[in-house]
Amino acid sequence: MTVDTNAPPHIERGHQLTEHGSETPSHKGWWIAGGIVLLLVLVIAIVLLWRHEEAAKKPKPAPPKINITTVTATKGNIGVYLDAIGTVTPVYTDSITSQVNGLVAAVHYKEGQVVRKGDPLVDVDPRPYQATLLQAQGALERDQSLLAQAQMDVERYRAAWARNAIAKQILDDQEKLVLQDEGTVKNDQGTVQYDQIQLEFCHIIAPVAGRVGLRLVDPGNVVQSGGTTTLAVITQLDPITVIFTVPEDSLGPVEARLRKKAKLPVDAFDRTAQTKIATGKLLTLDNQIDTTTGTVKGRAQFDNKNDALFPNQFVNTRLLVNTLQGVTLVPASAIQQNGQASFVYVIQNNIAHMRSVKPGVADGGMTQVDGVNPGDVVANSSFDKLQDNIAVAVANGAVSNGSPPKPAAATTGSSAP
Numbered sequence: 001m002t003v004d005t006n007a008p009p010h011i012e013r014g015h016q017l018t019e020h021g022s023e024t025p026s027h028k029g030w031w032i033a034g035g036i037v038l039l040l041v042l043v044i045a046i047v048l049l050w051r052h053e054e055a056a057k058k059p060k061p062a063p064p065k066i067n068i069t070t071v072t073a074t075k076g077n078i079g080v081y082l083d084a085i086g087t088v089t090p091v092y093t094d095s096i097t098s099q100v101n102g103l104v105a106a107v108h109y110k111e112g113q114v115v116r117k118g119d120p121l122v123d124v125d126p127r128p129y130q131a132t133l134l135q136a137q138g139a140l141e142r143d144q145s146l147l148a149q150a151q152m153d154v155e156r157y158r159a160a161w162a163r164n165a166i167a168k169q170i171l172d173d174q175e176k177l178v179l180q181d182e183g184t185v186k187n188d189q190g191t192v193q194y195d196q197i198q199l200e201f202c203h204i205i206a207p208v209a210g211r212v213g214l215r216l217v218d219p220g221n222v223v224q225s226g227g228t229t230t231l232a233v234i235t236q237l238d239p240i241t242v243i244f245t246v247p248e249d250s251l252g253p254v255e256a257r258l259r260k261k262a263k264l265p266v267d268a269f270d271r272t273a274q275t276k277i278a279t280g281k282l283l284t285l286d287n288q289i290d291t292t293t294g295t296v297k298g299r300a301q302f303d304n305k306n307d308a309l310f311p312n313q314f315v316n317t318r319l320l321v322n323t324l325q326g327v328t329l330v331p332a333s334a335i336q337q338n339g340q341a342s343f344v345y346v347i348q349n350n351i352a353h354m355r356s357v358k359p360g361v362a363d364g365g366m367t368q369v370d371g372v373n374p375g376d377v378v379a380n381s382s383f384d385k386l387q388d389n390i391a392v393a394v395a396n397g398a399v400s401n402g403s404p405p406k407p408a409a410a411t412t413g414s415s416a417p
């Protein structure tokens with residue numbers, strides 16, 4: 001079979017190329033769908049832009065007001081205090097020991113008894129000392145008689161010498177003999193007085209008024225003079241003192257008040273510093289500063305009729321050094337800190353205004369400040385939301401206007417001494 005090589009090759013319909021400038025129906029559909037989507041996107045963008053412009057033209061609603069509570073700055077007095085830890089110290093603490101040797105014959109006190117000065121405490125067997133005293137008294141009487149005889153003899157010798165009956169030497173010897181007897185009598189008198197004192201030491205009495213501690217000796221015990229055996233301990237409880245420390249930086253104001261004979265009150269509180277136990281006055285300061293602590297000791301005296309203060313008890317003391325008169329006072333909770341700066345929010349026409357203040361003395365939850373005036377209304381809550389020039393709503397019903405009424409004067413702390 002003969003093949004015609006000049007005939008064109010046969011190509012299937014699916015592999016034939018389309019003519020230039022002609023498109024299939026599927027491609028036209030894609031172009032139409034894309035145009036519709038683009039048109040919809042354009043319309044949506046125009047609508048959103050129009051709504052944004054309309055919303056921008058509307059006035060913004062005012063932010064909600066912050067609810068706060070307020071307090072009013074007052075004018076009053078506040079005390080300048082020094083706080084310290086003190087120790088209750090009796091005015092007198094006597095540890096009584098025996099001054100003679102002997103057997104304890106009787107113990108007159110009871111444990112915990114309150115005794116007065118001169119009350120009997122302990123008796124030591126006095127019989128040996130009574131005998132010694134009797135001997136000394138006998139020797140004194142003998143020597144007193146010898147002195148009297150010598151004095152009579154010297155008078156006779158003087159009369160005889162005046163008549164030239166005896167030599168002057170005899171008279172001189174007799175006069176010196178009288179002087180010797182006088183010395184012997186004085187020695188005997190001293191011995192008698194010493195033995196009397198020893199006998200008195202056998203009867204031990206209370207040297208001061210106070211409370212006796214636990215019994216330390218029983219009848220039948222032997223005690224020694226100069227020994228270490230304590231027979232009784234007496235502490236004076238009324239009045240009683242408290243020793244505390246004053247920082248050397250605060251020594252000047254305290255001494256200035258003491259030089260003016262001011263009676264500086266001192267309050268004693270319990271360990272928690274919550275309950276006041278007693279109130280006294282500062283007696284004096286020590287004469288030197290402790291270089292290890294930089295403090296000086298002070299002693300305050302307290303009336304202790306109810307035994308509220310006990311010897312060696314630890315207490316918290318508050319010394320009133322001075323009283324500031326007519327200063328501006330605000331609660332300490334109203335003062336805020338920003339680093340080293342202090343400020344408050346003053347409320348005027350329901351607007352909070354930040355104002356810098358300088359806090360001073362604080363006492364009883366109140367603080368003396370400079371920078372606000374008595375009668376100013378200041379914020380006392382919601383500080384986490386407050387800002388300068390922000391609107392507020394007073395929750396406690398206080399009226400805050402430009403000119404608040406001036407409150408009555410208040411007093412904080414103790415009165416001036």
